[in-house]
C-alpha cells in the first residue's frame with residue numbers, strides 16, 4: 374500500500390498520522406522542525422503547544438469544547454490520550470504538562486511501525502504523492518504557502534488576520550435592537566432586513582469612543598510585523614484614535630436605518646451585526662475587528678445598547694494566520710476540489726484552537742485511511758461536535774451581501790454551530806440537551822461503523 378503523506382506534525386498532523394496507522398495504512402510524516410522552525414515553535418517535538426497549556430473546559434455536559442474532548446476520547450484520539458496522561462490541576466479545565474504531552478505523542482509516533490518520519494520542509498507537492506494531508510498550521514512555511522496559493526488561486530494565504538467578535542443571536546435584546554438592511558436594500562442574497570441594528574445616542578457614542586481609545590490592547594508579536602496587513606481593514610479602536618467621528622463615518626454610520634420604535638428620532642450612530650452561519654444563530658459585529666484584550670472587549674461591547682447581555686461565540690483579534698477559504702475550496706471530506714489528492718487538516722482549514730485542530734486532524738486521517746482501504750469516508754452526524762465543526766469549515770458559512778473577499782474566519786467550537794434542538798429547551802437545560810444529543814448520535818455513528826473505526 375502506498376503511504377499517505379502528512380505534511381506537518383503539529384496537533385492536526387500528529388492525530389491524523391495516528392488515526393491512519395491504527396487503521397492499518399502506512400504514513401509518511403514530514404515535519405520541518407527542528408531543522409527549520411516557525412516564529413513561535415521552540416522544540417522539535419510533535420504536537421508542540423505554542424502558547425497556553427490549556428485545552429479549556431473539560432465539562433462534556435455544558436461546554437462545547439468539553440463535548441469535543443469527550444467525542445475525541447470515544448474516537449480513540451492520541452492527542453486526548455496524551456493530554457489525559459499528562460494533565461495538571463486546573464479546576465474545570467484540562468491543562469497539560471506541555472513537555473510530557475508533546476513527549477508522549479512524539480514517542481508514540483516514533484514507535485509506530487506504520488509511521489515513517491522525515492524531518493524535512495516540504496515546499497512542493499510531487500505528483501507521485503497520490504494522497505496527501507496538509508496540516509502545516511497557522512505558520513505554514515512561506516514556500517509551501519506559495520505553492521498552495523498557486524493551486525487554490527488565492528492571492529495571499531498569510532496576512533494580518535483581523536477578526537471581529539461574533540455574538541449568539543439569542544443573547545441580543547430585541548426590545549432595543551431591530552432587523553433592517555441599510556436603505557432596506559435586499560441585494561442578491563438578502564431580504565432587506567438582514568442586519569441587526571443597535572442604536573446609540575450622542576452621549577452613548579461619546580462614552581463608547583472614549584472606552585475604545587482607553588481600552589487595554591494586545592501588543593504585536595515580532596513575527597507579525599513582517600506580515601502584510603490584509604485588505605487594509607483597521608481595528609475599530611485604531612479608527613477611534615484617528616478621530617472621534619471616524620467610526621461614525623465608517624462601520625457605525627447611522628444612515629438608511631430607522632428604529633421602528635422611534636421613527637422620528639434618528640440614532641447618532643449604529644452598530645450592525647450580520648448573520649454569520651447558515652443556521653442564523655450567530656451574528657458578527659460588522660467592522661469591529663479589534664486588538665483590544667478579550668476581557669476589555671466583553672466589558673466595552675456590552676455597553677452597546679441591545680448587547681448588555683451579549684454572549685460571544687468568538688472575540689475579535691489580530692494576528693498572523695494562514696488559512697484557506699475552505700467553504701469555497703474544500704469538499705465535504707476536506708479535499709481540495711481542484712486537486713482531490715490533497716486534503717487539508719487543522720487550523721489551515723479554518724478551525725481555531727489546539728483541540729479543534731486535532732479533531733479535524735482526526736477526521737482527515739479517518740477519511741484518508743478509508744479512501745486507501747477502498748471504503749467510503751463517513752461524515753460524523755451534524756449534531757455532534759465533530760460534525761458541527763467540519764460543517765462550519767466546509768459549508769456552514771454564508772457569504773452575505775457585502776461580506777468582502779475574506780469573510781470566512783477561523784472559529785473555536787461553540788454551541789452556535791450546532792443545529793437547534795428539534796423541540797427546544799429551557800435556557801438552563803439547552804446545553805446539556807445538545808451535549809446528550811451529540812454523544813448519543815456519536816455512539817450510534819460509531820456503532821454503525823465497521824469494527825476498526827470504533828476501536
Ligand SMILES: Cc1cc2nc3c(=O)[nH]c(=O)nc-3n(C[C@H](O)[C@H](O)[C@H](O)COP(=O)(O)OP(=O)(O)OC[C@H]3O[C@@H](n4cnc5c(N)ncnc54)[C@H](O)[C@@H]3O)c2cc1C
Pocket residue numbers: 380381382383384385386403404405406410411413414420421422423424425426427493494495496508509510511512513514517693718719720721725726727728730731
Ligand atoms: C502565536 C499563536 C498562539 C496560539 N495560541 C493558542 C492557544 O493558546 N491555545 C489554542 O488552543 N490555540 C492557540 N493557537 C491556535 C492554534 O490552534 C494552534 O496554532 C494549533 O497548534 C494549530 O494546530 P495545527 O496542527 O493546525 O498547526 P501546528 O500545531 O502549528 O502544526 C503545524 C506543523 O507544521 C509544520 N510545518 C509548517 N510548514 C511546514 C512545511 N512546509 N513542511 C513541513 N512541516 C511544516 C510546523 O513546524 C508545525 O509543526 C495559537 C496560534 C498561534 C499562531
